[in-house]
Structure formats: C-alpha cells, structure tokens
Amino acid sequence: MREKARSIAIASVLCIIVGLSASVIFAVRSLQKEVELILDKSPDLLVQKMVAGFHEPIPVYYAERIKSQKGVKEVKGRLWGYYYHSGSRANLTIRGVECPEIGFGLERGSIAVGRAVLGVIPRGGNSLIMRSYDGRIREFQIRSMFSEKSELATADLIVMCESDFRDFFCMSPEVFTDLAVTVVNPAERMTVAEKILAMLPDARVIPKEDVLRSYRAVFDWRGGLILTALMSLVASVWLVAWGKAMAIGRTERYEIGMLRALGWHVSDIIFVKMMESALLACTAFIGGILLAYIHVFVFSAVLFEPVLKGWSVLYPSFRYINDVRIWDVVTLFLLIVGPYIGSAIFPCWKVATQEPDFAMRGQ
Amino acid sequence: MRRYNFVALVLIDLVMLLLIFFGSQKAKKGNFHSAIEEMQTVTEIFKLSDVCLSTEAKYLRHLSAAEYFAAFQDHPLALEHFPGGSIIPPPRLTLTRDKGR
Numbered sequence: 001m002r003e004k005a006r007s008i009a010i011a012s013v014l015c016i017i018v019g020l021s022a023s024v025i026f027a028v029r030s031l032q033k034e035v036e037l038i039l040d041k042s043p044d045l046l047v048q049k050m051v052a053g054f055h056e057p058i059p060v061y062y063a064e065r066i067k068s069q070k071g072v073k074e075v076k077g078r079l080w081g082y083y084y085h086s087g088s089r090a091n092l093t094i095r096g097v098e099c100p101e102i103g104f105g106l107e108r109g110s111i112a113v114g115r116a117v118l119g120v121i122p123r124g125g126n127s128l129i130m131r132s133y134d135g136r137i138r139e140f141q142i143r144s145m146f147s148e149k150s151e152l153a154t155a156d157l158i159v160m161c162e163s164d165f166r167d168f169f170c171m172s173p174e175v176f177t178d179l180a181v182t183v184v185n186p187a188e189r190m191t192v193a194e195k196i197l198a199m200l201p202d203a204r205v206i207p208k209e210d211v212l213r214s215y216r217a218v219f220d221w222r223g224g225l226i227l228t229a230l231m232s233l234v235a236s237v238w239l240v241a242w243g244k245a246m247a248i249g250r251t252e253r254y255e256i257g258m259l260r261a262l263g264w265h266v267s268d269i270i271f272v273k274m275m276e277s278a279l280l281a282c283t284a285f286i287g288g289i290l291l292a293y294i295h296v297f298v299f300s301a302v303l304f305e306p307v308l309k310g311w312s313v314l315y316p317s318f319r320y321i322n323d324v325r326i327w328d329v330v331t332l333f334l335l336i337v338g339p340y341i342g343s344a345i346f347p348c349w350k351v352a353t354q355e356p357d358f359a360m361r362g363q
Numbered sequence: 364m365r366r367y368n369f370v371a372l373v374l375i376d377l378v379m380l381l382l383i384f385f386g387s388q389k390a391k392k393g394n395f396h397s398a399i400e401e402m403q404t405v406t407e408i409f410k411l412s413d414v415c416l417s418t419e420a421k422y423l424r425h426l427s428a429a430e431y432f433a434a435f436q437d438h439p440l441a442l443e444h445f446p447g448g449s450i451i452p453p454p455r456l457t458l459t460r461d462k463g464r
Contacts, residue, residue: 035414037399041407046427055428078410082421091418093425095409102408114415149398150405155415156424178428180410206454211412211427214454218416218426221452276369283372286379293386312418321395322387 006249010240011284017233018288018336019295020303024226025328026296027304030320032219038153039212043076043180044189046206047196055204057175062200066181069199071192073184077176079165083130083158088120090313094158096165108161110143114154116314118145128158133170140164148317155316226307238339248347256351257359266352270345277344281337289329296320419445429454 047066049058063075079096097106104112111128121128121142128140146154166173183192193205259269295301300318351359405411412427422429423445 034399034402038402038406038414039412041403042412042427043410046412048428053430055430076410082424091421091424093415093418095411097409116415116418146405147401150402152414153402153405153411156418157409157411157415159409180412206412206427210454214426215414218451279369279372279376283376283379286376286383290379290383293383297386314415314418316415319395319398321399324387 007280010237011280011287013240014237014281014284014336014340015287015291017230017237018285018332019291021227021230021234021332021336022289022292022329023295023301023303024230025332026292026324027301027320028219029323029325029328030296031318032216033323034152034321035215035219036212039208039215042208042211044183044186044208045181045193045196046078046211047179047181047200048204048206049178049200050202050204055178057171058178058203060174060176062203063176063179065199066179066196069192069195071184071188071195072181074182076180076182078178078180079162079171080177081165081169085120085130088313090120091156092117092120092158092314093156094160094165094168096162097159099161099163102159104159105143106159106161107143108164109139109141110160111140111164112144112146112159113142114146114157114316115148115151116155116316117158119314130168132168138168149319151316152318156314226304234336237336238343242343248351253351254360256348257354257356257361260352260359261356266349269352270348273348274341274345277341278337281340285333285337297322417445417451423451426451426454 047058047062049056049062058077060077063077066072067075081094083092083094084090085092099106099108106112113128117128126142128142130138130140132138140158140160146157160168165171181192181196183189189207189209193207197203197205256269256273259272260266295303297320300320305315413425415424417423
C-alpha cells in the first residue's frame, strides 16, 4: 500500500512538472509563430529621425528624398503616439490615418478602438474623453471596435483621422512620427537600409529582420527564464526518483526474490520492472502534456499571465495557436522520464543478482 | 504491479493520447487562421510594427522603436524598473551605427 501511495505521489509530481514545462514551451512556440505571422505584414523598413539620441518627428521632405532612392517602392508617413489616460492609469497607443480612405467608418471626431481600450471607458459609454496637448477636452465617438481575434495587434490601439491626430497632439503638417518604407525586392532590404542611412545620417533605419529578431529574442529569453526556474523542480524530481530507486521497498524485494526462485532470469526481471516504471512515468508524462494542452489552448496559459502582464493596465487576452513541435515533446520526455526509468533499473538489478532467499528475507 | 493495474494504466494512457490528438486537431481547425488573417490585415493597413505584449512602458510596447540602451530610455539615470523590462530584452539591431546610439 505504501509502495502504491509513493508511486502515485511521484507520478503526480512528475505530471505537474511536465505540465508546467510543456505549458511554457507550448506558449512560447505559439507566441513566436503568431508574432512572426503578424509582423510578416509589417513595413519593410522604418525610418526615424534622431536628435541627440532621441526619436523626433521626421520632416515630410525626408520621405521625398527616400522615395528617390533606387529599390524603394513606397514611402508612407506614420503618425502615432502615446496617451496616458490618468483616470485609469493606462497607456494608450494612438494612430493617425487618412480618413475616410482607410475604412472602419472613420471620420473627423470618431475613433476605432481595440478591445482593451473599453476598460478605460465608463460602462455603457460610447465615447472617449481625452485632454489634448493644448489643454482642450476632446470627446471622440467610438465608431468601430477591433475584434477580439486581433487583440495581440490592437489591444491598446486607438485609430483616429490624421487631422484629429495633428490637432490633438498639436503636430505640424510638415512632420510625421516616422516613415514606413516598402522596398521593391525584399532580398535587398538591408542594402536599401544602408543607402538610406548613408543619405540621412541623422536617421535610424529599422529593417523588418531586426524587429523579428528582437521579438524572437524576447520569447527565447522569456521562455528560458521560466524554464530555468522550473529546472530546480525537475532536479528535485530526479532526486526523489533517485531516492525511491535507492531505497527499494520490502514488498518489491520479496517479489523479485520470489521471481528469481521461480526461475526467472535477471534480464526478465529487469525488463518487467523497467516496463512498470516506464508505464508509470509515461502515464505521468502524457497526463502532464494533456494538462499543458488544456492550460495553454483552453485556458490561455492563465498561470503565466501575472508574469507576462507586469504592471500593464491594458492587456490583451491571448489566444494561443497550436504550433507544438514533436522534438520539443521528445526533448522533455528524455529530460524528465529518461532519468526516472534509468533510476528504477539499477536497484532491481542489485536485488535480482542476489540469492533468492537473501532477497526474500530482505538482507 | 498487478495485471489489472497495468492494463488500467495502459487504457488511461490511450484515452489521454486520444484526447490530445483530437484536441490538437480541433485546435488546428479552429478559427485561428481567420484571427491571424485579421491581424495581418490590420498590421498591413495601419502599418503596425509591433505587437502588444506589454503596455507598461513605451520601449516595451514598441520594441521596434526602442533604443538599444533601453534601460536609460527617458532621461539619464532612468533605471529600468518595470517588471516587463526583465523579460523583454532590448532590441537586436544590425545596422552598426545604431548600436552606438
């Protein structure tokens, strides 16, 4: 009975460790994939003007100069900025666009908002009141809302007309926040970036590759950080498994002795004991993977939310896409289940090689 | 281990494997393609360059526009103190001139 309870306890701990580790891997892989797919449609190059190391609005004529470069297909000025909503202590991202060409039913005085922005609006309200940079109180009607499916890209986003944006932030029509450049041949992105940098020494050019690489690094680092914390738990499981293996129970010792007395070979006994441990560990492992699936893809990795959220007031509700890779699962299996099975074989071999009567008497 | 325990565990494993298999098939068939397409459309229309992983600080919200020395983003001695800053490292830039900035 004690043997059984001990096995169940070890299997449960193993199951939870596998579940947590697999959750991290599944969530990180999913976000990596999702971000890569989304940012695939982001501008080829971003050009910002720098003044004394700070990002400043870029003059419109910079766009003309960049457009004259060979290999440049299109240059669009971007208008965007931040607004700190003091009532809710939330940071909002505001984007100015050409109305009504852009769609979304936008016209002067109206805005399109992301789902999380609704959190700063009083219940039942259909407008957002903000204080403009010249001190006026402005009310914007909410014309449309981005769907919850696009929250990862639009959670804290407010889109308004260019004229409203310039009016709100008291921004001259001679400048943009930065420029989005589309190149003719994506393979020449870096060459065009270097050309722009040579032509405009006070500019900062950010190629799409850099953005993607930065985000990839975020997830590798973030996942690595959590996995490092979990490694101590994995190590403790190894320790428990090793402890269990070293102190083989009286019943099990008797059982091995009996099998030997009945004429079983040492190799047969080791094989049977290995199968038992493997089955127990596999059950725990599969249970852990199932837990991870439910945690990440059904409950949107709710346990990790506090880590990811930090002090963000507005936060998107992630919907993870399934991008589980078989090698991640195999690595986890070898890391956690392998040592457990290995540690079960050694004591069985030790007992099985004794004389059967010694083994049965527990000497 | 008794024989019926062994068989029961094998059956439990099989049931769990089936659940994982059908669950993942269902998740793959779900409306994620339409969600990704929608996000790609919004990204393309508004020329967005970042995803919303954190809204704590501007250099965490817009990683593409963050400086290389993100810890001193706003003024000298503006030490990094946001929780998100510990899990979102500064951007990786290739153009050498930027690295000095």
